[in-house]
Amino acid sequence: MLLASLMLMGLFLFPLWKIRLEAAQYPNGVNMYIWINKITGDTPSTLQNINILNHYIGMQYIKPDSIPELKYFPFVVIIMSLLGIVVAFSKKRKLFITWGIILLVLGILGIYDFYLWEYDYGHNLSPNAPIKIPGMVYQPPLLGSKMLLNFNAISLPHTGSLFLGFAMVFNFLSFTLLWKKK
Numbered sequence: 001m002l003l004a005s006l007m008l009m010g011l012f013l014f015p016l017w018k019i020r021l022e023a024a025q026y027p028n029g030v031n032m033y034i035w036i037n038k039i040t041g042d043t044p045s046t047l048q049n050i051n052i053l054n055h056y057i058g059m060q061y062i063k064p065d066s067i068p069e070l071k072y073f074p075f076v077v078i079i080m081s082l083l084g085i086v087v088a089f090s091k092k093r094k095l096f097i098t099w100g101i102i103l104l105v106l107g108i109l110g111i112y113d114f115y116l117w118e119y120d121y122g123h124n125l126s127p128n129a130p131i132k133i134p135g136m137v138y139q140p141p142l143l144g145s146k147m148l149l150n151f152n153a154i155s156l157p158h159t160g161s162l163f164l165g166f167a168m169v170f171n172f173l174s175f176t177l178l179w180k181k182k
Contacts, residue, residue, distance in 0.1 A: 004170035005084025010163030058129025
């Protein structure tokens with residue numbers, strides 16, 4: 001259980017999600033990484049380049065400072081990690097499973113929030129966009145790949161997601177071992 005709690009700190013070390021844009025004019029692709037507390041790319045100018053591309057189709061600019069989740073998700077992760085440490089020392093099965101359920105629910109809510117974020121950016125387009133195609137939306141896929149005009153948008157979990165997954169696995173294992181022990 002202690003290991004499960006500490007695994008959550010890996011969310012600060014690695015990105016949770018990666019969105020890659022591939023097109024003929026970008027043979028190496030353009031990678032955007034979504035962390036628990038920031039959005040980055042392969043270079044310092046990646047986000048600026050994505051925002052320039054998004055401008056042509058009328059998408060709003062991606063401004064990490066204006067995304068509230070990037071401000072409060074780190075506190076949620078730290079609180080869950082600290083609670084997990086307390087739960088580990090309590091050695092109470094009900095608390096182990098409660099912590100695991102809360103972590104699972106928070107993970108599901110995080111993915112749902114990410115979907116809503118993608119939906120908003122892909123559907124709420126400026127009517128003054130230089131490129132307008134009636135009925136076209138530019139929402140990247142939540143998981144997998146999707147052609148958006150001449151860009152293949154690929155959206156997949158990244159290394160940070162493994163830490164979240166391992167936290168859930170270690171929590172389940174600790175609950176199971178404690179169950180067998182009692």
